[in-house]
Each structure stands twice: as C-alpha cells, then as structure tokens.
Amino acid sequence: MSLYIDIFITFFKIGLIGFGGGYAIIPIIESQVNLHQWLDVKQLTDIIAIAAMAPGPIAANSATVIGFKLAGIPGAAIACAGITLPSLLVILILGKLFIKYQEHALVKAIFYGLRATIIGTIVYAAIKFAASNGIIGGSNLIDIKSTLLVLVSFVLLVKTKINPVYLIIAAGFIGILIF
Amino acid sequence: MENVNEREIDFKLLSELFFTFFKLSPISFGGGFAMIPVLEAEIVYKKKWIEGKQIVDTFVLAQSAPGAIATNSAIFVGYQVAGIPGAIAAMLGMVIPTFIIVIILASLFVFFQTNHYVLAALNGIRPVIVALIASAAYKMSKTSLIDKTCWIICLICVAVLLLCPNINIIVVILSGAFIGITIMKVKKMFSNSVKTE
Structure with missing residues (x-):
C-alpha cells in the first residue's frame, strides 16, 4: 500500500512541476526515480523508448510504464493518474485566471525565466542519458557507433519531420545489425 | 461560457466529449504540437463546440499549464463545453486509449x-x-531562448546540474521564475521597455 501512495505522490509532484510538457518532464522523472532508487538511467531509457513508440504524451506514458514495472497494472494506473491529475486541477483552478493575465508583465517574466531553466534541465538530461548509456564518457570516452546514431538521429529530428516512431524502429534494426 | 457549472449534467454531451477524445487520442503520435491541427479541425469546425478565438486561448493555456499539451487541451475544451464533468470526461477520453496501448507494449517488453x-x-x-x-x-x-540573458540562464542551469548532481531539480526549475521576475525588475530600473517575449 505504501508503495502505491509513494508512486502517486511522486508522479503528482512531477505532474505539478511539469511545465512545457513532453520531454521537458523527462529530467524531473529521472531525478525522482533516481531519488527513490526505483530504476537506473539505462532502464529509464528503455522505458522512454516504449513510451515514445506508443501514441500519447511521452511523460504520462513513461509514468505508466514505470508504475507498471514497480507495481503491475495498479501501479501503472496510479502513476498515470498521479501525473495527469495536476493538469486537471491547475487548469480548473487557474485556467480562466491565466487567460485573463497571460499578457501581464509578471506572468511573462515568470515564463521568460522558467523556459530558460527548463531547457537547461533537458540539455542536462540529454548529457546524463548519453553518459549513463555508455555513449559518452565510457572506457572509450566516445562510443563511435552509438555517437553516430545520436548525431544522425538528431539531425533527422531537427531538419526533417520524421516520425520518431519510425526512427526508433529503424534504429532497432540497425542495432540488431551492428551490435 | 458563463455558468458552465450550473448546467444540469448532460450525459449525452459528456459521452460525446469522451468518445471524441477517445477517438483522437490513439492518433496523437509525436506529442502535443502534432495534435493541434487535428484537435482544431474536430473541435472548432466539425463539432463547433468552441470558436476559433477560444481554441487559441486553449492552446496557450495548454502549453503554459504543467503537463502534456494534448491532455491539457482536452481538459480545457471539456471544461468550456460542459464544466468540470466535461473536463473529466475529455481527460479520461484522452488518457484511457494510450494507457491501454502503453500497458500492452510494456507487457510485450517484459516478455521479450x-x-x-x-x-x-x-x-x-x-x-x-x-x-x-x-x-x-x-x-x-x-x-524560448529569445536573448543572451536566456542563453546565460540556461547554460548556468546546465553547469549547476552537472556540477551538483544532488541538487533538487525542482528547485532549479522554479528558480527560473524568480530569476525571470528579478531580471524584469532590474531591466525596469534601467529602461522603460521590458522585453520578455
């Protein structure tokens, strides 16, 4: 029972602070999962791969898989509810107020600074995930094959409108061929 | 949209909200932004639940509130159409299909x-x-990184996180809000024009 409560509170907290949606929430999930010692970064990377292959929000999907891994289907439901409910509460309570004050200088100043730190956390997460998966900083300093895969994927994601699902599937086949 | 909460609960409308998002949810590959044109077509033009102007506000709010853009949009559309029950119906419609798909994928993964x-x-x-x-x-x-100050805040943030692995990331994120307010105040002292967008 206490694990369920722990899962709920942890993901509720993540949901509450998850400004920016999508991959902006990954660094927060990483820090909380690490804090609870639920998973290592490599396991979390695989979970994000599953989350990214399914339709729907990457953060809620990741929460669902983490909950599933920790405590089966009830854990998955609790994690998914935990990360989604803050959205509902914040929108119901602050929605109308926000639309009224979105042009207010104070609101703009808050998001001006918040966006900068959020992007900082995502960059940090990318570095940490690369290091924890042995792509950089391992015994060879840089793993050539993995690093090439990172760079090619990055360029494709930034320069083309490639669907990440296809990229993940293609990388899976490349992985079978070269690793 | 006044008195949305005082309406009688219209179960037909709620189920329509639920199934509309239930249908949209599984096609929402690639996250929130890919969702916006599809949502707009369905909600504004087909269902005529809300007007074009409101959908713009909806997406602004969806991007600013914590959480996923697609789910946030569904919640706020549901709220505008049928109050709090509408928000909940739309949210469940959005979440349940992807939840089931994720569980199936995760089970396959555990197996293989x-x-x-x-x-x-x-x-x-x-x-x-x-x-x-x-x-x-x-x-x-x-x-989002619209000027040099933003870039500096972002780089300091990365450096702090790399150098202090045990720092609380929530504190780091929220410090951005205080930095933003402080910078606005400082800029106000030096000039009258404050650019935060």
Missing part, C-alpha cells in the same frame, strides 16, 4: 526483454532516445 535480438535492438534505440531529448531542447530553444 531478455531476447538476444531485443537487447541488440535496444543498443540501437538508446542513442535515438538521447537524440530525441536533445532535439526537444533544441526545438524549445528556438522559440
């Missing part, structure tokens, strides 16, 4: 995760996840 080919495939996939995270930062930086 020791397979030799799956392990090799994962070695190929992990770099893509790193690239996905990095590309999210890159894409956000294009619209």
Whole structure:
C-alpha cells in the first residue's frame, strides 16, 4: 500500500512541476526515480523508448510504464493518474485566471525565466542519458557507433519531420545489425 | 461560457466529449504540437463546440499549464463545453486509449526483454532516445531562448546540474521564475521597455 501512495505522490509532484510538457518532464522523472532508487538511467531509457513508440504524451506514458514495472497494472494506473491529475486541477483552478493575465508583465517574466531553466534541465538530461548509456564518457570516452546514431538521429529530428516512431524502429534494426 | 457549472449534467454531451477524445487520442503520435491541427479541425469546425478565438486561448493555456499539451487541451475544451464533468470526461477520453496501448507494449517488453535480438535492438534505440531529448531542447530553444540573458540562464542551469548532481531539480526549475521576475525588475530600473517575449 505504501508503495502505491509513494508512486502517486511522486508522479503528482512531477505532474505539478511539469511545465512545457513532453520531454521537458523527462529530467524531473529521472531525478525522482533516481531519488527513490526505483530504476537506473539505462532502464529509464528503455522505458522512454516504449513510451515514445506508443501514441500519447511521452511523460504520462513513461509514468505508466514505470508504475507498471514497480507495481503491475495498479501501479501503472496510479502513476498515470498521479501525473495527469495536476493538469486537471491547475487548469480548473487557474485556467480562466491565466487567460485573463497571460499578457501581464509578471506572468511573462515568470515564463521568460522558467523556459530558460527548463531547457537547461533537458540539455542536462540529454548529457546524463548519453553518459549513463555508455555513449559518452565510457572506457572509450566516445562510443563511435552509438555517437553516430545520436548525431544522425538528431539531425533527422531537427531538419526533417520524421516520425520518431519510425526512427526508433529503424534504429532497432540497425542495432540488431551492428551490435 | 458563463455558468458552465450550473448546467444540469448532460450525459449525452459528456459521452460525446469522451468518445471524441477517445477517438483522437490513439492518433496523437509525436506529442502535443502534432495534435493541434487535428484537435482544431474536430473541435472548432466539425463539432463547433468552441470558436476559433477560444481554441487559441486553449492552446496557450495548454502549453503554459504543467503537463502534456494534448491532455491539457482536452481538459480545457471539456471544461468550456460542459464544466468540470466535461473536463473529466475529455481527460479520461484522452488518457484511457494510450494507457491501454502503453500497458500492452510494456507487457510485450517484459516478455521479450531478455531476447538476444531485443537487447541488440535496444543498443540501437538508446542513442535515438538521447537524440530525441536533445532535439526537444533544441526545438524549445528556438522559440524560448529569445536573448543572451536566456542563453546565460540556461547554460548556468546546465553547469549547476552537472556540477551538483544532488541538487533538487525542482528547485532549479522554479528558480527560473524568480530569476525571470528579478531580471524584469532590474531591466525596469534601467529602461522603460521590458522585453520578455
């Protein structure tokens, strides 16, 4: 029972602070999962791969898989509810107020600074995930094959409108061929 | 949209909300932004639940509130159409299909995760996840790091996180709000024009 409560509170907290949606929430999930010692970064990377292959929000999907891994289907439901409910509460309570004050200088100043730190956390997460998966900083300093895969994927994601699902599937086949 | 909460609960409308988002949810690959044109077509033009002007506000709010853009949009559309019950119906419609799909994928993964080919495939996939995270930062930086000060805040943030691995990331994120307010005040002292967008 206490694990369920722990899962709920942890993901509720993540949901509450998850400004920016999508991959902006990954660094927060990483820090909380690490804090609870639920998973290592490599396991979390695989979970994000599953989350990214399914339709729907990457953060809620990741929460669902983490909950599933920790405590089966009830854990998955609790994690998914935990990360989604803050959205509902914040929108119901602050929605109308926000639309009224979105042009207010104070609101703009808050998001001006918040966006900068959020992007900082995502960059940090990318570095940490690369290091924890042995792509950089391992015994060879840089793993050539993995690093090439990172760079090619990055360029494709930034320069083309490639669907990440296809990229993940293609990388899976490349992985079978070269690793 | 006054008195939305005082309306009688219209179960037909609620189920329509639920099934509209239930239908849209599984096609929402690639996250929130890909969803916006599809949502707009369905909600504004087909269902005529809300007007074009309101959908703009909806997406602004959906991007500013914590959480996923697609789910946030559904919640706020549901709220505008049928109050709090509407918000809940739309949210459930959005969440349930993807939840089921994710559970199926996760179960398959648990079953196959020791397979030799799956392990090799994962070695190929992990770099893509790193690239996905990095590309999210890159894409956000294009619209959000609008001046040198933003870049400096962002770089300091990365440095702090790398140098202090035990720092609370929530504190780091929220410090951005205080930095933003402080910078606005400082800029106000030196000039009358404050540019925060």
